[in-house]
Amino acid sequence: MTPREFKEQPLLLDVRNLTIRLNSAAGLVHAVEDVSFVLREGQTLGIVGESGSGKSVMARSLMNLLSRRSVAQRQGSVVLSGREISALSEREMQKLRGAQVAMIFQDPMTALNPVLTICVQVSEPLQQHLGLSKQAARQRTIELLDAVGIPDAANRVDQYPHQLSGGMRQRVVIAIALACDPALLIADEPTTALDVTVQKQILDLLSRQQTQRRMGMLLITHDLGVVASRADIIAVMYAGRLVELAPATTLFGAMRHPYTEALFNSIPRISDPGHTRLQAIPGRPPQLHHPSPGCAFAPRCQYAQQRCHRETPPVVMAESSIVSAKPTEHLHACFFPVAKSASGGVN
Amino acid sequence: MSDQPGQTTPLQLRDRDDIVLRIEHLSVNFRVGKQTVQAVSDLSLDVARGETLGLVGESGCGKSTVGRAIMQLPPPTAGKVLFKGQDLCLLSGEALRQTRTALQMIFQDPISSLNPRRKVRDIVAEGLQIWGRPSQQSRVREVMEAVGLDPDAVADRRPHQFSGGQCQRICIARSLALDPEVLICDEPVSALDVSVQAQILNLLEDMKQRYQLTMVFVAHNLAVVRNVSDRVAVMYLGKLCEIGGTGSVYARPAHPYTRALLASIPDMNPLSRHQQDGLPLLHGDLPSPANPPSGCRFRTRCPNAQALCAEKEPLMQAVRQTEQNEPQSKTTGVVSDHFVACHFPL
Numbered sequence A: 001m002t003p004r005e006f007k008e009q010p011l012l013l014d015v016r017n018l019t020i021r022l023n024s025a026a027g028l029v030h031a032v033e034d035v036s037f038v039l040r041e042g043q044t045l046g047i048v049g050e051s052g053s054g055k056s057v058m059a060r061s062l063m064n065l066l067s068r069r070s071v072a073q074r075q076g077s078v079v080l081s082g083r084e085i086s087a088l089s090e091r092e093m094q095k096l097r098g099a100q101v102a103m104i105f106q107d108p109m110t111a112l113n114p115v116l117t118i119c120v121q122v123s124e125p126l127q128q129h130l131g132l133s134k135q136a137a138r139q140r141t142i143e144l145l146d147a148v149g150i151p152d153a154a155n156r157v158d159q160y161p162h163q164l165s166g167g168m169r170q171r172v173v174i175a176i177a178l179a180c181d182p183a184l185l186i187a188d189e190p191t192t193a194l195d196v197t198v199q200k201q202i203l204d205l206l207s208r209q210q211t212q213r214r215m216g217m218l219l220i221t222h223d224l225g226v227v228a229s230r231a232d233i234i235a236v237m238y239a240g241r242l243v244e245l246a247p248a249t250t251l252f253g254a255m256r257h258p259y260t261e262a263l264f265n266s267i268p269r270i271s272d273p274g275h276t277r278l279q280a281i282p283g284r285p286p287q288l289h290h291p292s293p294g295c296a297f298a299p300r301c302q303y304a305q306q307r308c309h310r311e312t313p314p315v316v317m318a319e320s321s322i323v324s325a326k327p328t329e330h331l332h333a334c335f336f337p338v339a340k341s342a343s344g345g346v347n
Numbered sequence B: 001m002s003d004q005p006g007q008t009t010p011l012q013l014r015d016r017d018d019i020v021l022r023i024e025h026l027s028v029n030f031r032v033g034k035q036t037v038q039a040v041s042d043l044s045l046d047v048a049r050g051e052t053l054g055l056v057g058e059s060g061c062g063k064s065t066v067g068r069a070i071m072q073l074p075p076p077t078a079g080k081v082l083f084k085g086q087d088l089c090l091l092s093g094e095a096l097r098q099t100r101t102a103l104q105m106i107f108q109d110p111i112s113s114l115n116p117r118r119k120v121r122d123i124v125a126e127g128l129q130i131w132g133r134p135s136q137q138s139r140v141r142e143v144m145e146a147v148g149l150d151p152d153a154v155a156d157r158r159p160h161q162f163s164g165g166q167c168q169r170i171c172i173a174r175s176l177a178l179d180p181e182v183l184i185c186d187e188p189v190s191a192l193d194v195s196v197q198a199q200i201l202n203l204l205e206d207m208k209q210r211y212q213l214t215m216v217f218v219a220h221n222l223a224v225v226r227n228v229s230d231r232v233a234v235m236y237l238g239k240l241c242e243i244g245g246t247g248s249v250y251a252r253p254a255h256p257y258t259r260a261l262l263a264s265i266p267d268m269n270p271l272s273r274h275q276q277d278g279l280p281l282l283h284g285d286l287p288s289p290a291n292p293p294s295g296c297r298f299r300t301r302c303p304n305a306q307a308l309c310a311e312k313e314p315l316m317q318a319v320r321q322t323e324q325n326e327p328q329s330k331t332t333g334v335v336s337d338h339f340v341a342c343h344f345p346l
Ligand SMILES: Nc1ncnc2c1ncn2[C@@H]1O[C@H](COP(=O)(O)OP(=O)(O)OP(=O)(O)O)[C@@H](O)[C@H]1O
Pocket: A022, A023, A024, A029, A031, A049, A050, A051, A052, A053, A054, A055, A056, A057, A058, A070, A222, A288
């Protein structure tokens, strides 16, 4: 689907000015700062960022999955299918989870209960949310396992998680997530623990299921390559902030934020000849305990000027650099955005 | 080089006098309960001076085990590890330890491989102290500076005060302190942030030039391996499937498993999104290394498998060269530098 077709789709998720600060031994962690984005039905939003940039805290907070003790401050609104959900009670939230919104986490083993059979775990939401009988739920479970590519599902259904490979377990987790036909799937690093060959199979499976079910998806990853060909829109996070957001083709064709550009240029490419010198980013991502004033990327940014160290750049619309992209589709948070397309973007 | 009677020289081994490391018929078995896991099985390869050999394959295929077996940690179940012609497996005690300093290994998890109670200065000097080499202080300073650490600022601090990237720099400094000839890197960047990964890869390339290192580079990221390696070896379930010049293997994989691996690399081009659901190049799950399939170990997942594949183990054969010039073909008089173990190469 092109971004324009998406314009017709109804809004599924509308996140506004989400800010989350967590308690920690070393002080307040500014994990998510003023993040806003929208997701339409059937759309995939890829969220990319390095370790510690706030992706998981953001994803978990959408579903109120952060423990109450650890959250020191939470601001902003989360509207799902027209309904404000950030202030729901735990009981109401539980009804949403699994039914309307499902989540997949990085480590498939922790998501499954080691002492329960696959059947029990997949049919639980079917019985709970859809009110299926035990027998019907079992039948539906086998169909679901089949749909996520587990061979010999009728027999596998009575096995335990440890009897399955990592890739199989992640398929089971996906089957559980899809059980009640959620409108929104939040996949937090669904393939990071898996081998490349399995990663491809799982991502293909997610894309296929998503298209069939017209599900909205938040695909969270630290790998720009994973979202490049899978996401309709890509959001880049740095130090808890959303620094750039654009349709995938626009982002790769005309990235504006210096961090996006630096990240893109630092990744070794299969098409480059051997021993090509990599364009490393100096320094390392900042700690989130004592955010210094100014742009968080400034200490590492080759374009930084005086102003960058004093003021925090707000999220603004990119001036359209290519004719086809509407300005509203491309956002960035930088005082001095790069204008050229990233080197290596085309060749 | 002389062969033991009854064992032929594997085809992929090169007859050159600048071979620094040569592994012949290497096997490593582990006893797990009542079962024997064949982690590495009859693997032969060599690395020439100044070369970087990339070692790739899925989790559990035996990459780390090969690296450790080279270091004799533990010594292999069978086979030879020849360092400049000398079989490390025949050495023991003092002689082994002396020779082994010329080979150093850096590990996947930089933070946990450093002793948290020691100062950076002592960690880097670890090997030097054991050997009582002279001019210790100046050597420690030199390697710390070489890896981009300021000795005056960091020497007296402890590992927990450093980021993953800095810890990896410390590990690299430690391994360089003894002036090794061979550096074995086991997933040196996979625990690091993407933005720091490039710093460490560049550093390893610089160190390789500066200290004329020969490297074995284990990684599961195929783009990283493409970048650093001159040759690449692909493993599957303890076996060597394919080996050759990196350019040649990546451009024209001859083993169905190599093709599947390369096809799994996420595409950095958003316009390719509709092409990704092609024919499956690989199906099913990795079989247990305790009970590998007969014949070709890849046959249970190979889309090209035929009856012969179950009956007979495929031997290494040279990959036919195409018209195109091989970037590496001038190395010796050898016709091909690209070998595959498959009955029906692509
Ligand atoms: N429960 C918690 N209590 C306190 N701090 C936390 C908690 N969870 C995460 N953090 C901190 O919040 C910041 C953001 O963490 P988060 O897990 O969202 O990062 P991420 O982008 O998901 O990283 P990764 O790629 O490693 O998963 C980090 O600095 C982290 O240390």
